Amino acid sequence: MDFEYEVVETLGVLSRQNNGWQKELNLVSWNKREPIYDIRTWNPDHTKMGKGVTLTAEEVAALKEAVAKI
Numbered sequence: 001m002d003f004e005y006e007v008v009e010t011l012g013v014l015s016r017q018n019n020g021w022q023k024e025l026n027l028v029s030w031n032k033r034e035p036i037y038d039i040r041t042w043n044p045d046h047t048k049m050g051k052g053v054t055l056t057a058e059e060v061a062a063l064k065e066a067v068a069k070i
Contacts, residue, residue: 007046008035020044028054 009027016022021041028038037060040052055063 003031005030006035007042011037014039017041021050030054 006029007026008029011025011027014023014025021043023039023041026038027035029035037055037057038052039055041050042048
């Protein structure tokens, strides 16, 4: 299954691995759709990715509230 993606904006790096991969929070457009928040690991030039999770703006707001309680 082929798909297209574009990292529209890198919002933050959450962690770095010794091999150069980084866990990032980005705005990503999948298959030319409206960009959505995305947390996953990426290689340095964003040509390879690990498994991740995508979030709507509403889900990010809920996550922000939940994290604030920690």
